[in-house]
Amino acid sequence: MTDPTAAPTTDPQPVPASGPTDEPARRRRLSPGRALAWLFMILVILATLFPFYWMLRTALSSNNALYSGSTDLLPVGFSTGGFERVFGSQTGEEAIAAGGSGASIPFWRYLFNSVVVATLVTAGQTFFSAMAAYAFARLRWRHREKVFAFFLAGLMIPAIFTFLPNFVLIKQLGLIDTLLGVALPTMFMTPFAVFFLRQFFLGLSREVEEAALVDGASKVRVFFQLVLPMSVAPVTTLAILTYMTAWNDYFWPLMVSYTDASRVLTVGLGVFKSQAPQTGPDWAGLMAATLVAALPMLLLFGVFAKRIVNSIGFSGIK
Amino acid sequence: MSSPSPARTGSTPRPAPPDDTKLALLFIAPAALGFLVFLVWPTVRGIYLSFTRFNLLRPAEFVGVDNYTRMFADPVFWNALWVTLQYVVLNIGFQTILALVIAVMMQRLTQSTWLRGLILTPYLVSNVVAAMLFLWILDYQLGFGQVVLESIGLERIPFLGSADWAIPTIAFINTWRHVGYTALLIFAGLQTIPETVYEAARMDGSSEVSTFLRITVPLLRPILALGLIITVVGSFQVFDTVAVATQGGPVNATRVLQFYIYDLAFGRFQFGYASALSVALLLVLMAVTFVQYRLTRADSTDLD
Numbered sequence: 001m002t003d004p005t006a007a008p009t010t011d012p013q014p015v016p017a018s019g020p021t022d023e024p025a026r027r028r029r030l031s032p033g034r035a036l037a038w039l040f041m042i043l044v045i046l047a048t049l050f051p052f053y054w055m056l057r058t059a060l061s062s063n064n065a066l067y068s069g070s071t072d073l074l075p076v077g078f079s080t081g082g083f084e085r086v087f088g089s090q091t092g093e094e095a096i097a098a099g100g101s102g103a104s105i106p107f108w109r110y111l112f113n114s115v116v117v118a119t120l121v122t123a124g125q126t127f128f129s130a131m132a133a134y135a136f137a138r139l140r141w142r143h144r145e146k147v148f149a150f151f152l153a154g155l156m157i158p159a160i161f162t163f164l165p166n167f168v169l170i171k172q173l174g175l176i177d178t179l180l181g182v183a184l185p186t187m188f189m190t191p192f193a194v195f196f197l198r199q200f201f202l203g204l205s206r207e208v209e210e211a212a213l214v215d216g217a218s219k220v221r222v223f224f225q226l227v228l229p230m231s232v233a234p235v236t237t238l239a240i241l242t243y244m245t246a247w248n249d250y251f252w253p254l255m256v257s258y259t260d261a262s263r264v265l266t267v268g269l270g271v272f273k274s275q276a277p278q279t280g281p282d283w284a285g286l287m288a289a290t291l292v293a294a295l296p297m298l299l300l301f302g303v304f305a306k307r308i309v310n311s312i313g314f315s316g317i318k
Numbered sequence: 319m320s321s322p323s324p325a326r327t328g329s330t331p332r333p334a335p336p337d338d339t340k341l342a343l344l345f346i347a348p349a350a351l352g353f354l355v356f357l358v359w360p361t362v363r364g365i366y367l368s369f370t371r372f373n374l375l376r377p378a379e380f381v382g383v384d385n386y387t388r389m390f391a392d393p394v395f396w397n398a399l400w401v402t403l404q405y406v407v408l409n410i411g412f413q414t415i416l417a418l419v420i421a422v423m424m425q426r427l428t429q430s431t432w433l434r435g436l437i438l439t440p441y442l443v444s445n446v447v448a449a450m451l452f453l454w455i456l457d458y459q460l461g462f463g464q465v466v467l468e469s470i471g472l473e474r475i476p477f478l479g480s481a482d483w484a485i486p487t488i489a490f491i492n493t494w495r496h497v498g499y500t501a502l503l504i505f506a507g508l509q510t511i512p513e514t515v516y517e518a519a520r521m522d523g524s525s526e527v528s529t530f531l532r533i534t535v536p537l538l539r540p541i542l543a544l545g546l547i548i549t550v551v552g553s554f555q556v557f558d559t560v561a562v563a564t565q566g567g568p569v570n571a572t573r574v575l576q577f578y579i580y581d582l583a584f585g586r587f588q589f590g591y592a593s594a595l596s597v598a599l600l601l602v603l604m605a606v607t608f609v610q611y612r613l614t615r616a617d618s619t620d621l622d
């Protein structure tokens with residue numbers, strides 16, 4: 001009996017390559033036109049990145065100093081107070097004196113909730129979508145194409161349209177204000193994920209799979225030990241994109257969460273903002289909170305940048 | 319185990335394909351459950367609720383087309399539709415033109431993944447984060463943007479606080495977050511145009527600008543069209559930025575359709591009426607998709 005995993009996993013890369021990327025390096029010299037184009041690109045990058053720098057600079061400033069209207073590019077009245085207020089390590093009086101609201105913000109709780117929700121959604125959606133995609137791509141059963149067409153029709157329904165009725169449903173299920181309630185509607189599938197993975201599975205060479213079947217491997221085994229390992233790249237890309245989408249989601253969690261028990265970071269950030277003290281917003285604290293909310297995705301991007309950047313275009317449009 | 323038995327019927331040249339119905343049902347069960355319970359059923363139910371009066375506490379009560387009659391007579395609805403439309407036009411306009419220019423520049427200058435990564439960065443953070451950032455940068459009293467305006471001799475602008483500026487500002491914030499993504503999409507499309515086409519144009523003495531307008535843009539049409547359909551449909555659903563930055567204000571200046579729907583449902587518990595507005599939005603989106611698809615012939619390419 002042969003081990004199916006020992007089969008050569010020659011990845012056929014059915015993904016349409018992004019065309020000829022080896023554009024000849026013509027006109028290396030810096031013509032005035034090229035210089036102008038570079039200047040434009042530098043401005044674009046500056047406009048892209050400056051807000052992030054400004055967020056960091058503000059977060060490390062003292063809020064009272066910010067109100068003096070300083071436009072210094074470096075933090076004014078350098079202070080980590082903003083972060084301390086976010087993580088609740090300042091006492092109420094200290095926070096109020098520093099320009100905060102004095103109310104405590106369970107930011108670790110929000111962070112934890114975001115991780116749980118995004119993980120549940122990503123793991124469930126990717127795995128279940130892959131299973132369905134395999135059934136649509138490889139298994140033989142009656143009405144397969146009709147059922148698939150029905151799934152595809154789901155692409156026509158914007159998720160936003162389902163929010164109100166889904167809220168009613170989640171309420172009936174008694175899952176309002178729970179993490180499961182936030183995660184549940186997207187935990188099983190999205191039509192896009194099923195479609196995307198089915199396309200990939202269809203492009204895999206059948207020979208390896210058929211050899212394993214002839215050797216007596218079951219189709220379940222072929223899926224787990226052959227098809228999934230051969231599809232690590234697209235599955236990972238899909239999972240990363242799903243994680244980011246779930247992490248950045250705001251509207252649905254806003255509907256379902258009422259208390260800190262189920263608030264995710266995006267929603268918590270909104271709560272933090274609405275607790276602005278009478279004297280004016282605690283900008284240092286707000287920017288520290290915003291930075292903390294954005295950081296996990298920026299780190300994830302740092303690790304997977306190449307994969308994410310290259311996924312745009314071939315993965316189609318999401 | 320499941321080794322294929324020899325052909326029984328003889329109708330197929332290879333061994334009769336085993337029937338996997340049981341296994342297939344098992345494999346699609348979780349996805350089908352999610353699909354039916356959280357997509358199909360809500361769609362049907364959403365349409366049904368739009369014909370009812372429903373406040374979550376008592377059972378939905380069928381009221382016929384009352385909600386739709388009310389909608390047609392509701393000036394706030396028409397205002398919301400108008401404001402949303404303004405937002406879509408501005409956002410798509412800014413975003414598409416800027417993205418197209420960035421993509422073409424990138425193609426001519428560099429293939430660097432690194433640069434593409436930088437351009438994409440804002441897309442990685444949430445709308446909420448983007449809204450918070452610009453709430454601060456554009457703050458009338460202390461915002462850095464105001465300082466920049468003054469330094470070039472202009473007056474301060476109450477970006478999010480004035481009825482005239484609020485929608486363009488929201489459109490700008492969302493452009494900042496999405497333009498890199500759209501640019502990379504167009505960039506990917508540019509890679510599909512064969513170099514020989516450009517060579518031929520250069521042979522014929524075509525200038526850069528006319529090559530761009532007569533070759534690049536027409537050949538990019540399918541991907542531009544597909545990208546436009548997606549971005550327009552997404553644009554109509556704008557909510558996060560408005561909810562964080564303006565709450566629909568000043569007065570109703572940024573009360574976009576989706577924010578009005580949210581407010582009706584969760585501020586006033588009029589789920590029936592809110593559902594009717596959702597159906598209206600759904601119909602608008604379907605119509606927009608259909609018209610765009612026909613107009614831009616997104617399914618055909620000129621490269622053949």
